[in-house]
């Protein structure tokens with residue numbers, strides 16, 4: 173299937189001369205949840221803003237469902253929903269009116285039943301007649317999402333949807349994202365919370381200094397870049413690693429009592445059982461064994477660190 177969003181050589185230089193995007197290529201598949209991770213200033217918001225028609229690109233092309241975002245912007249904007257980072261809402265309007273109005277602004281016929289469902293889904297229904305200025309920050313964020321959902325977008329961009337919200341709202345958001353995906357909506361979210369990407373994304377994109385460092389299936393990324401380590405505590409210290417153990421890439425530490433073995437957790441054989449029998453053949457007594465796997469956070473920090 174053709175990608176729902178296709179980005180080619182996307183470049184953005186702001187008037188100040190600052191290059192926020194330096195030739196980004198990215199295909200987003202229909203129905204996926206893509207998490208974009210990147211440190212502050214990496215270019216995430218710039219990229220999303222260009223796709224949504226808020227910022228003009230300096231070079232490159234973006235198509236949404238086959239339509240060019242510049243020449244066919246009416247069409248692409250009708251397909252896209254955006255939940256921005258900033259909480260810009262009209263303080264004196266009610267929740268229900270704000271959401272219904274947003275649907276009208278996007279040229280959709282009124283649909284009170286749909287608005288009611290969205291408000292209920294976001295636990296906003298009992299606040300439908302409340303003025304926005306009387307809502308908490310978390311509730312306002314829910315209103316921003318309701319506004320974006322009011323015109324039934326096929327592609328939804330969430331720019332740090334859970335920044336500064338409490339744990340229960342974060343979990344609600346994750347559930348909502350799951351439900352939207354089940355209804356065929358493609359979701360692109362930026363986040364600083366790596367556990368969020370780990371929890372809900374199908375694919376992870378890492379962006380830094382205006383470039384995409386990688387885009388990879390989450391599970392494949394964890395297996396490909398994730399290292400596993402086994403640490404063996406020996407009962408008695410040794411001076412050097414015996415020759416018989418040279419086939420294993422071992423390092424000795426802890427004043428001769430700790431052997432560390434790195435292995436490929438994706439491989440069919442990890443080599444753990446043969447290493448353990450080799451240890452006993454060498455007469456080494458094992459006191460304790462532990463294994464550790466690098467997390468998405470370790471992988472991210474390593475990738476972004478390399479890009480510096």
Ligand SMILES: Nc1ncnc2c1ncn2[C@@H]1O[C@H](COP(=O)(O)OP(=O)(O)OP(=O)(O)O)[C@@H](O)[C@H]1O
Pocket residue numbers: 186187188190191192210211212213214215216217218219
């Ligand atoms: N209007 C502008 N004029 C000049 N520079 C800008 C403008 N908007 C953004 N930038 C710069 O472009 C870079 C990328 O900003 P952007 O907001 O896209 O990053 P981000 O990845 O979304 O960061 P964050 O995680 O902090 O939201 C930053 O260095 C920012 O200062």
